[in-house]
Amino acid sequence: MAMLKKVNRMLSILIILMVLVLLYSKLYSKAHQPEKHSELTDSRVPNQTVASALETDSDIPVLICAAEDRLGAAMATINSVYSNTRASVLFYIVTLRDAIKLTRQYIKRTKLKHIKYKILEFNPMVLRGKVKPDSSRPDLLHPLNFVRFYLPLLAISNHKRIIYLDDDIIVQGDIQELYRIKLQPGHAAAFASDCDLPDTHEMVRSVGLQTFYMGFLDYRKQAVQKLGINPNDCSFNPGVFVADIDEWKKQKITMQLEKWMSENFKENLYSSAMAGGVATPPILIVFHNKYTTIDPKWHVRHLGWSPDTHYPHSVLQEAKLLHWNGRYKPWDYPCVHADFWEKWFIPDPSGKFVLVRPET
Secondary structure (H helix, E strand, O other): OHHHHHHHHHHHHHHHHHHHHHHHHHHHHHHHOOEEEEEEOOOOOOOOOHHHHHOOOOOEEEEEEOOHHHHHHHHHHHHHHHHOOOOOEEEEEEEOHHHHHHHHHHHHOOHHHHOEEEEEEEOHHHHOOOOOOOOOOHHHHOHHHHHHHHHHHOOOOOOOEEEEEOOOEEEOOOHHHHHOOOOOOOOOEEEEEOOOOHHHHHHHHHOOOOOEHHHOOOOOOHHHHOOOOOOOOEOEEEEEEEEEHHHHHHOOHHHHHHHHHHHHHHHOOOOOOOOOOOOHHHHHHHOOOOOEEOOHHHOEOOOOOOOOOOOOHHHHHHOOEEEOOOOOOOOOOOOOOHHHHHOOOOOOOOOOOOOOOOOO
């Protein structure tokens, strides 16, 4: 009898330990999960079931981040994509928990109610110990700037490739063309090279923006020197890219990006650079000489680097994608070429996102 009681006591202890381990595992997983699926909506295609309308092999998946204070920007990007294609586009809208309700309302109360979309919540806990404050450009440290690092971990169904777009973008071409780009064997993504925009080089020089790796990495640091990357190599902009998800997983791109985030956290390899903040340099390092080049017309950028330097009108009209990267956004003032952006802007039904314009 004594032996039986002893065995029962040991079994009870083992059961309690197993329960504690399972609880810890669940809590740890939740804390480090970068996002979770939040909402589904039905398609613009009538008379289809929700399930069949939401996820089809013919969908073009486009991922856009929607920060609470920039919801109107993300909605303008979505509107421009949706309005300029006949393809079925599935928008993955990534935001933080506090902005989920506002994002849902913005869509349901405007003309965007017909789009096909999913709202995904990003958990910023995944960035703990990898990003430190930088007072020079706090906007570049927003957790959503790092969503693109974690593509395979997002609830993006089983798409083999996906398009990522920043929220300060207007798409004037048919998104199908960008989606169908042929990636070279072994390449996990396609970007636009900073050396492929001859029409913008004068503007770039006039505002001091670097188009080479020396503008993003601190070559005084030994860890950067050991990379063997020529400081005069052309950089590229990660605000627009097409990703091959299978290749991304195969090459463990997310793990590589996190490594360089952690290295910078310890050694400050690039947080004081002129451009890109701390989100761009890891991508430049990991994808150096390992990406397919996008047609320059699919990423005409630097519109936000100066409030008074203008592109030729013909360049803007022929561009298939316009990007206001930089400090001077088209919903703010001062800015340039706001008319190209404002035609796609949809007023916020809640009244929280408003355009800043000079008084007349």
